Amino acid sequence: DGGITQSPKYLFRKEGQNVTLSCEQNLNHDAMYWYRQDPGQGLRLIYYSQIVNDFQKGDIAEGYSVSREKKESFPLTVTSAQKNPTAFYLCASSSFLGPQNIQYFGAGTRLSVL
Amino acid sequence: LAKTTQPISMDSYEGQEVNITCSHNNIATNDYITWYQQFPSQGPRFIIQGYKTKVTNEVASLFIPADRKSSTLSLPRVSLSDTAVYYCLVGYSGGYQKVTFGTGTKLQVIP
Numbered sequence: 001d002g003g004i005t006q007s008p009k010y011l012f013r014k015e016g017q018n019v020t021l022s023c024e025q026n027l028n029h030d031a032m033y034w035y036r037q038d039p040g041q042g043l044r045l046i047y048y049s050q051i052v053n054d055f056q057k058g059d060i061a062e063g064y065s066v067s068r069e070k071k072e073s074f075p076l077t078v079t080s081a082q083k084n085p086t087a088f089y090l091c092a093s094s095s096f097l098g099p100q101n102i103q104y105f106g107a108g109t110r111l112s113v114l
Numbered sequence: 115l116a117k118t119t120q121p122i123s124m125d126s127y128e129g130q131e132v133n134i135t136c137s138h139n140n141i142a143t144n145d146y147i148t149w150y151q152q153f154p155s156q157g158p159r160f161i162i163q164g165y166k167t168k169v170t171n172e173v174a175s176l177f178i179p180a181d182r183k184s185s186t187l188s189l190p191r192v193s194l195s196d197t198a199v200y201y202c203l204v205g206y207s208g209g210y211q212k213v214t215f216g217t218g219t220k221l222q223v224i225p
Contacts, residue, residue, distance in 0.1 A: 004157075035215070042201065043158070043215035090157045101205075102148065103213075105157025 136202030
């Protein structure tokens with residue numbers, strides 16, 4: 001079954017704690033993305049990666065970090081520097097092949113602060 | 115990046131055809147128009163993509179006039195399960211594209 005798997009579905013963070021959200025894809029896609037969605041809002045780009053061992057900041061990268069050691073995996077760490085982390089986090093991937101650059105999304109991780 | 119403008123919300127009765135229009139006045143020559151659907155607490159899902167004229171698939175139709183400054187997503191005979199947020203995106207589809215998801219159009223289907 002091809003697709004994008006995000007885990008966990010729900011995550012709680014304590015004050016001063018770093019937490020890591022997992023994103024794995026088996027679509028053999030080159031590019032991967034992390035978005036943040038606040039209630040009633042659209043998606044905002046946090047980080048993206050076009051290739052292994054390379055990634056770029058999106059519009060709201062402060063307080064977040066990522067790594068891309070494998071093509072299939074793009075974990076997101078929400079650091080203690082992110083003062084308002086409560087949101088719905090979405091991971092996506094896309095392929096550069098062909099004229100379409102459609103993004104495929106995971107089911108999301110909902111992060112809350114304790 | 116081309117900026118898009120779409121209505122914040124729309125209501126429709128079940129069984130009706132729904133048309134959601136998106137304005138993108140500064141669309142570039144290489145840009146494609148893509149629509150996504152998002153249900154609450156889920157990731158967006160690709161619906162349809164086009165460059166010009168009309169594109170149809172099993173879910174929707176996309177109408178793009180010759181000047182490409184707008185596009186219309188048409189959903190035939192909507193049902194309650196079509197209640198969702200619909201996003202219009204414009205961007206270059208060759209290689210990586212940084213796209214911007216606006217707030218989308220919240221479609222409420224009424225029984």
